[in-house]
Amino acid sequence: MKNILLSVTGCFLLFLSSNINAQLLSNGNITSGLADTNYFMDASNFEGLANKSYGRGLGFPRTDLTSFVFNKATASDEVVVSDFDGMVVYNSATGNTTAGQGVTTAVVPGFYYFSNPGNPGNITNGKWIAIGGNSGGSSDKINITSNETATHTLINNAQVxxxxxxxxxxxxxxxxxxPSPAGMKGMYGITIYKAGSNTVYSRDLYSYTLGTANGNAVTGSQSMSVVYPAGTYDYVLEYLK
Structure with a gap:
């Protein structure tokens, strides 16, 4: 009961501070007239405005998901009962989400929701998922560079x-x-190609030894090794940690 009273008091103080500091604004009076309905909020009455450009947008604060940290202290029965599952933000950054804040995920500017079902009291297996078409119309687009990039693939909840x-x-x-990237425990796949040539040489190796020793990879397929013509080759290595 004490916690509930504290929560109610906190909400009241938050309401006051929102009005005093103008952190939360509305385009009209807010009333509580949706009890026993499917709505928790409804703004469809704005359709009746003469100016069809007014009352149409929902403003989100910009969020940098590459540095965002959850306040897990609020994940309790009296404050945040969802364990942040379904939380929506507008991300303004490009990169990987912060380590320790759910599954590390590559993000680009756009809307994301946090998927964390069935994980009471923790966010370890939660993941930020793009809503709709982020980054040029494709929410599945990631930019793989010489820096480690989290893909959109998981294997038994392990990030690739x-x-x-x-x-x-x-x-x-x-x-x-x-060379194996730091922390690599196994290869998921490899693509060997020459940039600008439209040629993919292989999606396989004859053998691969974890580590950074010279000659740790042997070119070819699973059945035989192959000597590549002299030259420089590009590759994309996919792996588990």
């Missing part, structure tokens, strides 16, 4: 990462250098 690199082939040896 990707990194872009190059290696030099001697033309006489099948051994090439494809």
């Amino acid at each position: 990462y990707a990194v872009k690199g190059t290696f030099a082939a001697s033309g006489t040896s099948t051994n090439v250098d494809i």
Whole structure:
């Protein structure tokens, strides 16, 4: 009961501070007339305004999901009962979400919701998911660079990462250098190609040894090793940590 009273008091103080500091504004009076309905909020009455540009938008504060940190102290029965599942933000940054704030995820500017069903009291397995068409019309678009990038793929809830690199082939040896990124525990896939040539050489290796030793990768397929012509090759390595 004490916690409930504190919560009610806190909400009242928040309401006062919102009005005093003008942090929350409305385009008219707010009334409580939706009891026993499916709505928690409704603004459809604005359709009756003569100016059809008024009362149509919902303003979101910009959120940088690459540095955003949940205040997990509010995740209780009296304050946030959803464990942030379904929370919506407008993200203004490009990069990866903050480590320890659910599954690390690549994000671009746009709307995201936090998916965290069935995880009472924690956010470990929660993930920010793009709403609609972020970044040029595709919410599935990520930019893989020489820096570690979290992809949109999970395997048994384990995040798949990707990194872009190059290696030099001697033309006489099948051994090439494809160093393992820090923390890599297993390869998920690899694509070897030459940028600008429209040529994909392989989506496989004959063998791969975790680590950063010279010649840790052997070019070819699972059945045989192959000597690549001398030159520089591009690759995208997908992996688990």
